[in-house]
Amino acid sequence: MARNGKSYLSSLNDGRSIYIDGRKVEDVASDPAFRNAAASVAALYDYQCDPANIEDMTFVSPTTGDAVNRAWELPQTYHALVRRRQAMERWAEQSCGMIGRSPDHVASTIAGFRMGLPVFQEYDPARAAAVESYYRYARDNDLFLSYVIINPQADKAKSAGNQPDKHLVASVVDEDSEGITIRGAKMLATSGVLADELLISGFQAMQAGDEAYAFTAAAPINSRGLTLMSRRSYEANAISAFDYPLSHRFDENDAVVYFDDVKIPWDRVFVNQDLRMSQAQWHSTRTHVFQNYQCIVRLMVKLRFLLGLARKVAETNNIINYPQVRETLGLMAAKVSNIEALVTAMELKGEIYEGYFVPDRSLLCTAQVIAQTTYPEVVETIRNLSGGGLIMVPSSYEDFENPATAGIIGKTQRSAVCDSEERVKLMKLTWDAIGSEFGSRHLQYEMFYSGPSFVTRGNSFRFYDWDNVKGFVEGFMDTYDLPKAAAVRPAAE
Numbered sequence: 001m002a003r004n005g006k007s008y009l010s011s012l013n014d015g016r017s018i019y020i021d022g023r024k025v026e027d028v029a030s031d032p033a034f035r036n037a038a039a040s041v042a043a044l045y046d047y048q049c050d051p052a053n054i055e056d057m058t059f060v061s062p063t064t065g066d067a068v069n070r071a072w073e074l075p076q077t078y079h080a081l082v083r084r085r086q087a088m089e090r091w092a093e094q095s096c097g098m099i100g101r102s103p104d105h106v107a108s109t110i111a112g113f114r115m116g117l118p119v120f121q122e123y124d125p126a127r128a129a130a131v132e133s134y135y136r137y138a139r140d141n142d143l144f145l146s147y148v149i150i151n152p153q154a155d156k157a158k159s160a161g162n163q164p165d166k167h168l169v170a171s172v173v174d175e176d177s178e179g180i181t182i183r184g185a186k187m188l189a190t191s192g193v194l195a196d197e198l199l200i201s202g203f204q205a206m207q208a209g210d211e212a213y214a215f216t217a218a219a220p221i222n223s224r225g226l227t228l229m230s231r232r233s234y235e236a237n238a239i240s241a242f243d244y245p246l247s248h249r250f251d252e253n254d255a256v257v258y259f260d261d262v263k264i265p266w267d268r269v270f271v272n273q274d275l276r277m278s279q280a281q282w283h284s285t286r287t288h289v290f291q292n293y294q295c296i297v298r299l300m301v302k303l304r305f306l307l308g309l310a311r312k313v314a315e316t317n318n319i320i321n322y323p324q325v326r327e328t329l330g331l332m333a334a335k336v337s338n339i340e341a342l343v344t345a346m347e348l349k350g351e352i353y354e355g356y357f358v359p360d361r362s363l364l365c366t367a368q369v370i371a372q373t374t375y376p377e378v379v380e381t382i383r384n385l386s387g388g389g390l391i392m393v394p395s396s397y398e399d400f401e402n403p404a405t406a407g408i409i410g411k412t413q414r415s416a417v418c419d420s421e422e423r424v425k426l427m428k429l430t431w432d433a434i435g436s437e438f439g440s441r442h443l444q445y446e447m448f449y450s451g452p453s454f455v456t457r458g459n460s461f462r463f464y465d466w467d468n469v470k471g472f473v474e475g476f477m478d479t480y481d482l483p484k485a486a487a488v489r490p491a492a493e
Contacts, residue, residue: 002058002067003142004049005042011196012038016222018193018255020230025193033233034193036249041144041194044091044102057087064140071104071294072139074115075357081347088297097302098250100295100445101191106145106199109291110135113270115356116285120270123277131270134218138197145218147199148186148257159206160213170200170259171212172273179265180217180272189255190445192228195221198257203282203451206275214278216271217264225260234438242397245429247438286358288459292450293346293359296367299375299446300343303336306378309430313385316426318416325385332381335374342367365460368450375446379434390431393424 009029018025020033028034048057048069058067070087073080088104095102113120114135120128138145151160151169160169167173170184186200201216219226235251238244271277282288310332314320346363383390393413399405400421413420433439450456 002049002054002069003045005039005044005046008042008045008144009038012194014220014222017227018230019227020233025230028193033230033236034253036235037251037253038194040095040099040249041103041191044094044099045142047091047094053090056083057090061140063136066140068139068142069104069107071107072111072135072142074111076355077357078347078350081350081357081359085293085297085343085347088294089301092298092301095250096246096305097298097300098246098442099191099252100298100442100449101146101252102298103142103144103195105291105294105298106147106195107138107143108294109147109199109287110138110145112285112287112290113281115290115354115358116281116287118354119280119284120277123271123274123280126266127270127272130267133267134270138218141196143196144191144194145197145199146189146192146195147201148189148192149199149201149203150187151202151204151213152185152187152256159210160202160204161206161210169213170257172215173212173261175272179263180215180269181261181263182215182217182259183261185256185258187254187256189228189257190449191252192221192255192257193230193253197221198226200257200259201271201281202278206278208275211273211275214271214273214275215269216278216281218268218270219262219264223262223264225262227258227260228255229258230255232437234436234441237437240397242425243428244432244436244438246432247436251438286353286361289359289361289364292368293343293364295450296339296343296364296371299371300336300339303339303374303378306382306433307332307336309433310378310382310385312426313382313389313430315417316415316423317385317387317389319385328381328385332378335377339367339371339374342370362460362463362465365456365463368456369453369460372447372450372453372456376443379439379443382430382434386427386430389423389427390435393427393431 012028016028018028025031025033029038047053054067057070059070059073060066061068070084073084075081075084091102091104113131117128117132120131154163154168160171163169167184170182170186172180173183174181182200189198192198197218197220199216199218202213206214231254233251233253234247238248241248271281310329314325314329319325342363346359346367349360349363350357351360394400394405394409399409409424410420413423415423431439
């Protein structure tokens with residue numbers, strides 16, 4: 001049986017150590033800071049179990065015979081990759097693309113590790129066996145995984161091992177016959193509060209002397225010594241779905257994770273204190289491609305939503321027939337279509353890697369670079385189309401319940417195409433998407449989740465086929481030369 005929302009919610013009450021606003025959370029599923037986001041994740045699992053969706057959203061585990069989400073599928077053909085992407089699209093649509101670390105993201109990471117198993121086998125057969133067994137375990141239990149792969153910010157000019165406190169960044173402080181022990185912090189644990197388990201790793205390049213920080217392992221969220229310090233909950237301050245329709249339901253949250261001598265058994269350790277393998281796990285495999293392909297698919301859905309929002313704002317403000325507005329919307333539509341085209345192209349241009357069909361790496365990097373500028377451009381366009389309408393809305397839904405203020409709303413919230421309630425509803429949604437704390441966090445997230453621009457552009461440079469385009473130029477240059485008379489002329493002194 002495929003995992004459903006009820007079983008997911010019950011799994012959250014496992015004794016995990018979560019802190020917010022100076023208090024320890026007793027039950028994530030019922031806490032005012034997290035309950036609606038947890039319910040939204042539960043709805044994803046219920047969606048996949050719906051008889052109308054289960055065939056498209058799941059596949060049968062070869063081990064258990066149970067249905068599990070297609071995010072765990074290792075596609076061997078182009079059509080299998082597309083079918084998997086269509087399932088990810090449908091899940092993203094349930095949150096308008098606003099749940100950035102939905103369960104299919106880190107599932108894609110573990111699937112990428114599994115497809116790159118030969119790289120792990122060359123490194124260490126025991127660690128490769130851990131990768132393979134953990135993939136099967138996570139797949140067969142349809143786990144919701146989050147990850148922490150970024151170091152806490154202190155002195156960014158220094159490496160992890162050169163910080164004033166050598167235990168600031170999570171590192172291996174001991175190992176024995178049973179496993180490794182880690183101490184220190186990692187970030188950003190997006191959706192970590194809502195997840196079953198956590199992948200702990202690193203994405204930043206390290207230098208000699210940083211070996212203790214070069215590890216990759218997985219641990220249950222309720223592991224002894226593992227604590228999540230949540231950021232401010234936007235959900236807790238969203239007074240109603242009418243006033244904050246997105247943050248009320250889809251605030252997946254972020255957290256700093258502190259490991260106080262957390263013991264991780266060897267069958268959950270994939271890389272152990274190895275600088276080369278800490279990078280190879282991402283780029284010598286196709287893990288970086290596979291996990292960020294999910295991000296771009298989810299962003300594609302989110303941009304479609306924002307584009308629809310922009311069109312609806314223009315219609316509500318009755319500026320849709322202004323030539324300059326149509327030009328602006330046309331440009332934005334082209335930018336959104338560009339992301340969609342890149343998804344299609346990276347699938348069509350995909351490659352067989354170790355027997356599996358994966359998206360084209362260079363085009364994935366291209367999409368990441370373009371996405372980092374497209375999202376803020378779309379947000380800025382919606383701001384311009386909305387104008388002061390975003391900040392002149394009533395204070396809350398309660399203003400509609402008071403006859404005195406409801407009458408004023410009816411007179412001041414006017415539109416040529418809808419009534420005052422519908423106009424306020426749209427402007428509240430628009431503000432939550434681009435202007436509220438929730439909306440501002442999403443802008444920051446989309447600009448930096450894949451790394452700073454110099455990293456994404458560096459990857460684009462690194463994986464582009466320069467030999468092909470340079471050879472094109474050199475091949476053409478070979479078709480002509482100096483005229484014969486000039487070729488025999490003595491060189492100038």
